[in-house]
Amino acid sequence: xxxxxxxxxxxxxxxxxxxxxxxxxxxxxxxxxxxxxxxxxxxxxxxxxxxxxxxxxxxxxxxxxxxxxxxxxxxxxxxxxxxxxxxxxxxxxxxxxxxxxxxxxxxxxxxxxxxxxxxxxxxxxxxxxxxxxxxxxxxxxxxxxxxxxxxxxxxxxxxxxxxxxxxxxxxxxxxxxxxxxxxxxxxxxxxxxxxxxxxxxxxxxxxxxxxxxxxxxxxxxxxxxxxxxxxxxxxxxxxxxxxxxxxxxxxxxxxxxxxxxxxxxxxxxxxxxxxxxxxxxxxxxxxxxxxxxxxxxxxxxxxxxxxxxxxxxxxxxxxxxxxxxxxxxxxxxxxxxxxxxxxxxxxxxxxxxxxxxxxxxxxxxxxxxxxxxxxxxxxxxxxxxxxxxxxxxxxxxxxxxxxxxxxxxxxxxxxxxxxxxxxxxxxxxxxxxxxxxxxxxxxxxxxxxxxxxxxxxxxxxxxxxxxxxxxxxxxxxxxxxxxxxxxxxxxxxxxxxxxxxxxxxxxxx
Numbered sequence: 001x002x003x004x005x006x007x008x009x010x011x012x013x014x015x016x017x018x019x020x021x022x023x024x025x026x027x028x029x030x031x032x033x034x035x036x037x038x039x040x041x042x043x044x045x046x047x048x049x050x051x052x053x054x055x056x057x058x059x060x061x062x063x064x065x066x067x068x069x070x071x072x073x074x075x076x077x078x079x080x081x082x083x084x085x086x087x088x089x090x091x092x093x094x095x096x097x098x099x100x101x102x103x104x105x106x107x108x109x110x111x112x113x114x115x116x117x118x119x120x121x122x123x124x125x126x127x128x129x130x131x132x133x134x135x136x137x138x139x140x141x142x143x144x145x146x147x148x149x150x151x152x153x154x155x156x157x158x159x160x161x162x163x164x165x166x167x168x169x170x171x172x173x174x175x176x177x178x179x180x181x182x183x184x185x186x187x188x189x190x191x192x193x194x195x196x197x198x199x200x201x202x203x204x205x206x207x208x209x210x211x212x213x214x215x216x217x218x219x220x221x222x223x224x225x226x227x228x229x230x231x232x233x234x235x236x237x238x239x240x241x242x243x244x245x246x247x248x249x250x251x252x253x254x255x256x257x258x259x260x261x262x263x264x265x266x267x268x269x270x271x272x273x274x275x276x277x278x279x280x281x282x283x284x285x286x287x288x289x290x291x292x293x294x295x296x297x298x299x300x301x302x303x304x305x306x307x308x309x310x311x312x313x314x315x316x317x318x319x320x321x322x323x324x325x326x327x328x329x330x331x332x333x334x335x336x337x338x339x340x341x342x343x344x345x346x347x348x349x350x351x352x353x354x355x356x357x358x359x360x361x362x363x364x365x366x367x368x369x370x371x372x373x374x375x376x377x378x379x380x381x382x383x384x385x386x387x388x389x390x391x392x393x394x395x396x397x398x399x400x401x402x403x404x405x406x407x408x409x410x411x412x413x414x415x416x417x418x419x420x421x422x423x424x425x426x427x428x429x430x431x432x433x434x435x436x437x438x439x440x441x442x443x444x445x446x447x448x449x450x451x452x453x454x455x456x457x458x459x460x461x462x463x464x465x466x467x468x469x470x471x472x473x474x475x476x477x478x479x480x481x482x483x484x485x486x487x488x489x490x491x492x493x494x495x496x497x498x499x500x501x502x503x504x505x506x507x508x509x
Contacts, residue, residue: 055262057211061223064264066164066194070215071137071148071171071185071256073156074129129158136214136257137161137185138266139195140296144187147296148256149271150176153183161187164221175303177295179238180287181271183256184299196258198289199265204228204244212248212270212284214257224249226282228267235272235285239370243285244268250284259286268292294375308376308399310349310384311342313499314366317354320452320503324464324481324488325354326390332356333369335386336492337499347397349386351492351499352465356392357385373399389465422471425449425478425504429460429471437461437494438468448505454493461499462492482506 135152139145146161153159159171169187176183187193208228216222226248233243246259250270258266268286275281298305314333322330332354338345349355355363358372359382376382378401385394422429426447429438437459443450460468463477481489488503 055209057223057225057262060211060260060262060264061213064196064213064258064260065221065223067139067196068164068213068221068258069137069139069146070162070218070220070253071135071152072131072160072162073133073135073153074158074160075132075156076129132156134215134218134253135255136253136270138213138258139193140197141195142192144189144193145174145300146171146185146187147258147269147292148183148185149269150178150181150183152256153185154178159185161185162215162220175299175305177299177305179305179307180240180291180295181237182269182287182292182295182299184296184303196260196264196266198293199261199263199267201244201267201289204231204261204267206230209262210246210248210267211260211262212246212250212254212257213260214250214254214270216249216251216253218253222254229283233285234367235274237272239367240291240374241367242288242291242371243271244288246284246286247282248284249280249282251280252278254284265289266292306378307374307402308378308380308382309342309402310344310369310373310397310399311339312344312349312355313337313339314355314369315500316365318503320488320505321490321501324486324490324503325387326484326486327354327387331362331364332387333363333366334501336501337494343397343400344384347384347395349384349395349397350388352462352490352501353386353388355384355386359383360385374402378402422449422474425506427454427474429474431470432459436467436469438470438474440493452502452504454491454502454504455495458493458495460491461494462490464490465492478504478506 132155133152135148137146137148137152140147153173153176156173159173161169161171163169169189171185171187174184174186206228210226210228212224212226214222226246228244229247230245233245234241235243237243244259244267246268248259250273254270255272257270259268259270261267266289268288269292270284270286272285273280274283274285295305313336315336317327317330317332317334319330321334322328335344335349335351335353335355337351338349355369357363358369361372363369363372373382376399378399381396381398383394384397385392426444426449427440428442430441432439440449440454440456440458440460443454443456460474462468463474464481466473466477468474468477478489486506488505491502491504493500493502
C-alpha cells in the first residue's frame with residue numbers, strides 16, 4: 001500500500017480548502033438571495049384590511065319619502081272631430097238619399113242621437129278633463145309648495161298630488177319656466193307637509209353617491225341609487241344647460257323627482273334621460289340645485305322668471321376663428337349679430353367683438369355667457385370685457401328684459417346681378433341688391449369655402465371686421481390677412497335675420 005507524498009497531500013488540502021471556501025461563498029449567496037427575495041415579498045400591493053361597507057340608504061329614504069309625491073295632470077282636450085264636423089251621421093246629410101252610408105245611419109243611428117231625435121254632436125257633450133301626463137315632484141316648504149318639471153305640467157288644467165301614503169290632494173300651478181324646465185305647484189291643505197332642502201351642489205363631486213326617488217311608469221315611491229357621473233352637461237335642451245349626469249336608474253315618470261345626496265338634500269331635479277331604446281340605460285340628467293333655487297324663488301315670488309338680456313347672437317371661438325383673429329386661446333363668445341336697439345348695440349358692442357368677461361368673471365364660451373347674463377335682473381348695469389381688433393376694452397351695458405320671442409327682419413338678398421368668381425376659394429359671388437355685402441351664388445363643395453361651411457344664398461358682409469361690397473373687396477381683405485401670416489380669415493355671413501362667423505382657410509395651392 002502506497003502512502004501519499006507531500007505534494008499529493010498539499011493538493012488534497014488545497015481542494016478541501018477550496019471546497020470550504022466555495023461552500024461558504026455559496027452559503028452567503030444563498031442567504032443573500034433568500035434575504036432579497038424576502039424583501040421583495042414584503043413589498044406587497046396596497047390592501048385594505050377592512051373593506052369599506054357599501055352605503056345603506058334606508059335611513060335617508062325613511063326621512064325623505066314623505067316629501068316626494070306623484071304628480072298627475074289632466075287637461076280639457078278638444079275631442080276629435082266627427083265626420084263632417086257633427087255627430088255620427090251628421091256629416092252624411094249632404095250625400096244622395098240612396099247612398100248606402102246615409103241609409104245605414106238613418107236606420108242604425110238612433111243610439112247616436114239626442115233625446116229630441118237630432119244628431120248630438122260630440123262637442124255638445126259635457127267635457128271632462130282627461131289624463132295627459134304624470135311625473136314626480138317634491139315639497140320644498142311645510143305649507144305645500146312643491147317642485148316638478150315644466151314638461152310634466154305643460155298644457156294641464158287640473159293637477160293632483162299623490163302623497164307617499166296614497167292620499168290625493170288637488171294642487172294649483174303657481175308658475176313655470178320652460179327655459180330650465182321647472183315648475184312650481186301649491187297644495188292648499190290645512191296640514192304641515194314634510195319637505196326637503198336644496199343642497200350646495202357646487203360641492204358635489206363626480207363619484208359621489210346619489211339616490212333618486214320618484215314615480216317611474218306610475219309605480220310611485222320608487223328608489224334607485226347610483227353615483228354622479230359628470231357635471232356641466234350640455235344636452236341641447238336650452239341655452240342654460242348645465243346638467244348633473246347620474247347613473248341611478250331614471251325612467252318615464254321620474255321627471256320632476258329629486259336626486260338626493262347622502263344627507264337627504266336635493267342635489268338635482270331629474271329632467272331627462274338618454275335612451276335609444278326608451279328605457280333606462282344608466283344616463284340621466286338633473287337640473288342642479290343651484291339653478292333650481294333661483295328659479296323657484298322667483299316663481300314663488302310672482303309666478304314668473306325675469307332674466308337679464310344682452311341682445312346678441314353669439315357663437316364659440318373655434319381654433320380656426322382664433323387663428324384668423326390672431327388669438328392664442330379659444331375662449332370667449334364671439335358676437336355674430338348685435339340686435340338692433342338691444343342693450344348691447346346701444347352700449348357699443350359690435351359684430352366681431354369677443355366677449356371674454358362679465359364684471360371681471362371670465363367667460364369661457366357662449367353657454368357661460370348666457371348663464372351669466374341670465375343671472376342678472378333687467379336694468380342691472382354690468383361691465384363687459386371684449387377683444388376688438390386685438391385690443392381689450394371694457395363696455396358698460398344696462399341689461400334689458402329677456403323677451404319671450406325675438407322679432408327681427410332683414411331684406412332678402414338677390415343673386416340676379418352679374419357674377420364674379422373667387423376661384424381660388426371656390427366662391428362665386430354677386431353684389432347684394434341693398435348694397436351691403438355680397439351674395440354667395442355658388443360654392444364648390446370641394447373647395448376651402450365648401451369645407452368651411454359657406455353656403456349659397458348667404459351674404460358675406462365683412463372679412464376680418466372690414467366691410468365688403470364686391471369680390472374685389474374680398475380679394476383685398478384676404479390678401480391683407482395673408483400678409484400678416486395668418487392661415488385663416490374671419491368672414492361674417494348673413495342669411496335672413498341670422499348672422500354667423502366662419503374662418504376661411506387662405507392657404508393657396
